[in-house]
Amino acid sequence: MTRTLVVIGNGMVGHHLVRTLTERGGDWRIVVLAEEPRPAYDRVALSSYVDGWDAGKLELAPVDVETRLGDKVVEIDRAARKVVTEQGFVQDYDALVLATGSYPFVPPVPGHDRANCYVYRTIEDLDAIRAHGGVNGVVIGGGLLGLEAANALRLMGVRPQVVELAPRLMPLQIDEGGGALLRREVLRLGLDVHCGVSVAGVEDDRVVLSDGSELPADIVVFSAGVRPRDDLARTVGLEIGERGGIVVDEGCRTSDESIYAVGECACIDGRVYGLVAPGYAMADVVVDRLLGGTKAFPGADTSTKLKLLGVDVASFGDAHATSPGALEVVHNDPVSGSYKKIVVSDDARTLLGGVLVGDAGAYATLRAFVGRPLPADPGSLIAPAGAATNTALPDDAQVCSCHGVTKADIVKAIGGGCADVPSLKTCTKAGTGCGSCVPTLKQLLTSCGVEQSKAVCEHFTQSRAELFEIIRATNIRTFSQLVAEHGTGSGCDLCKPVVASILASLNSGHVLEGEQAALQDTNDHFLANLQRNGTYSVVPRIPGGEITPQKLMVIAEVAQDFGLYTKITGGQRIDLFGATVDQLPLIWRRLVDAGFESGHAYGKALRTVKSCVGSTWCRYGVQDSVGLAIELELRYRGLRSPHKLKAGVSGCARECAEARSKDFGVIATEHGWNLYVGGNGGFTPRHADLIVSDVDTVELVRIIDRFVMFYVRTADRLQRTSAWLEAMEGGLDHLRDVIVNDSLGICADLEAAMAAHVRDYADEWRGVLEDPVKLARFSSFVNAPGVPDPTISFREERGQRVPVKLGIPEVSAR
């Protein structure tokens, strides 16, 4: 017989419960009654709404059950087992779940209900804050939500100040040392923070603090904690916890046996949890019970890891060292902005918890060891470079805390055929919450010996390196012939650019010549970088960062005449933003006439060779770093490669050019040059490794030629030299054997290939300007060239034009 389950509240936990129950089957008719007017959304990611104002992006996967949106439940009749909504809809139930969540707590200070006061919980709250706007804002509460709210204000163009009653930020999650570092990082972003004071009152234009000081405030956001929404339960006499929350047993049942409570409105083991993972665990318990099981709430992992204003913050286990005899081991490095503390048992054998601020790389591993014997000496676990990452996890260690998935579950799924992260996500749900366990999933795949497929895409079973060899050996020079003879179908956005890049590396003429043009990514197709509003940016090459005043003036004039936003890049050159497709040739005509060339900022190709000022000016310089950087940049410019290539040359060991963070870096010595390879900035930084030392310029260039060409031929699609070197069998020693000792006998061939590249190089933009067929493609509309794209518009910021963000829905003024 079908029974009816009514769920009150369609927040994250209610939605998870309904979704899990429908997935597990069973004979329940489900009715969801929801106060909010829109489908369930990801509240944890609420702050990302500010980026684009697209509520659709937050929506959770839809579940096909009867749902009444925008109609709140106002009455429960326990005796008759029915509920009534505000609009008078009546629904019977056999089982009822309360998933009503929390409401933001607003301290009853004078003025707290003025028109400039807001809370931060729903999409509607954010819309209202945005519609109000203002110059100065005050956020009351310096916890997780307060900091997120402050950042959201910042992104809306409001200058926020944060007021926190406790002596430090995020008092619940982190300790004093971590709080101090967080505060420093937050101040650096221009947020003002006032700790250890409370709010005495709110006026229309300011907030008055308990110490008598006043902060200007056009808008005030209260973020002073949340309270469980237990009002419905109270009125019908369900048991309520001492400090609020609907009391439930280990099966999440309230004092009425046909009513359950889950999520932030529930009080379990005397506690109310304000995180989503314990809520999901409760929902899983209720689903199991509804299907006749006996699952009990396993206790909650309140570990958190987040990125707040770009700062990693993590806390896990007994972060405040409250266990008797607990010891703290701290590594604090204010220079690099990293604070790490672990809490261990009195015999220093068992890990109890910890706090990481700044660098939370060790989080996944450390969290899994909570309550277990330490795998290594406590100090080494938090030493820089995190020795902890390679320690083997025990089988029952929880890898994904969002969905309670253990290492054993993952290993089992891998054994059952999951061969990559996406399939692990589908099979186990691990990695589908906050995503912080994804790196561990990858490690487990590798340690289980799963070979990740090297196929470029569904059209080619070959790897990029194999395609390179096929094209080189067969002389096939068109994509259509290649896919017909060695692949299937008509190609896609993965294989076409790969083949285009290989053809270009093999000197097959202009990248927009004939069929090659159709293979290029939009950046290469228009020889410029696509920006978020459909305009492009222009980066002329400035070798080694050296530029004459005359050339600077040309750039300034072009920027002024075309109204381009101008910025110095991180690569020692100048980027001009906001050009439309039809303006690109006009801009480049002027730049080429003044002697500029393409900077290939759009291509997977050599970007820049960064240089320091070197021996010409610097009192410490021992070689001419600028001269060498220019020589190298001109030598390798235009070379297409598996990913972008960056280089640097420093004039002495002080390393002002940061050469060791580059794909190849050169550092001057008294006797010549040291060459380092495989460095990277970006997402996974890596210092380059020394491959030869004290060589002269001729020898240096010869080895770089071989290094770069070997990389171009053998690396995977979008694999930087650092990842290529890390994955290379035999590592650095093997690489040195091949390119210094010529162990494979290919060096002459690599050098010849590079010589051909240097000989055949021609500026791509000049090539376009000289060819009417290529030029004709740079038009906004094929039937109306010269008519600008009507969706593009600009506003002014700090004296320059910037894009008006597209897709911002209208908000009505209040």
Added chain:
Amino acid sequence: MTAVQERTWTTVCRYEDLLPGRGVAALLASGEQVAVFRTQDGLHVLSNHDPFSCAAVLSRGIVGDRGGVPVVVSPVYKQAFELATGRCVDDVEVNVATYPVDVWDGYVRVGSP
């Protein structure tokens, strides 16, 4: 009662001017922007408006196939759209408009939807 509406056609360019396997943008009389693609299986016209980035750039995407079905991939965040139907392959909830197209005396014409 059924309202009969005339379809309006906009002549866009010579068929020969289209690069096989690539798109161009065109402006219709109504002010709408469309993306016109010439592929192995003929001509396709979609709205030029990318629903994910909100930029008018679909004409600049790479054309290919997913599991044999012809698609264009948005150049911004790389979602694929079926050329024949406008359906987004990566998000079943999303569609872009398609437009009728034919070749008349060597010229490509796009019709109102």
